[in-house]
Amino acid sequence: MSTLSTHVLDAVRGMPAAGVAVTLYRHARQLDSSATDDDGRIGTFGAELEPGTYRLVFDTGAYFARREVESFYPEVAITFAVTEERHYHVPLLLSPFAFSTYRGS
Numbered sequence: 001m002s003t004l005s006t007h008v009l010d011a012v013r014g015m016p017a018a019g020v021a022v023t024l025y026r027h028a029r030q031l032d033s034s035a036t037d038d039d040g041r042i043g044t045f046g047a048e049l050e051p052g053t054y055r056l057v058f059d060t061g062a063y064f065a066r067r068e069v070e071s072f073y074p075e076v077a078i079t080f081a082v083t084e085e086r087h088y089h090v091p092l093l094l095s096p097f098a099f100s101t102y103r104g105s
Contacts, residue, residue, distance in 0.1 A: 001048035002082050006056060007091040007104070008040045016040025017094055019066070021059040026052060049088070055079045056090055064096055071096035 004024065008017040017040045023033040024045050031047040031054075061074030076099050078090055089104035 001050065002085050003087045004045045004047075004049055004054075005087070005089050006036075006042050007089070008036050008058065009091070009093050010040075011093050011095045017063055020063045023057045025055045025057065049082045051082050051084075053079060053081055058092055058094075060094060060099075063094075069096050073097075073099065
């Protein structure tokens with residue numbers, strides 16, 4: 001089985017994005033939910049992942065609203081494929097009007 005972690009960086013502040021709620025889905029089924037820690041990380045989600053397609057949904061609207069920052073994206077959804085047994089790391093680089101992601105290690 002595979003495992004999953006994530007990390008959210010606030011690119012405008014140049015700091016980790018603490019307190020971002022993140023939910024993991026497979027198809028329409030919610031598998032797990034957590035929030036980033038003070039370092040912007042969720043070290044591991046509770047579910048072990050079988051091969052297939054998954055989606056992480058980041059509640060970015062609430063994160064920016066707490067900081068009284070106008071933003072364009074109320075949430076960011078990242079869909080990714082688990083194809084082999086390994087650890088998957090899906091980081092999110094975030095600003096109020098843009099985001100980027102990549103397959104981390």
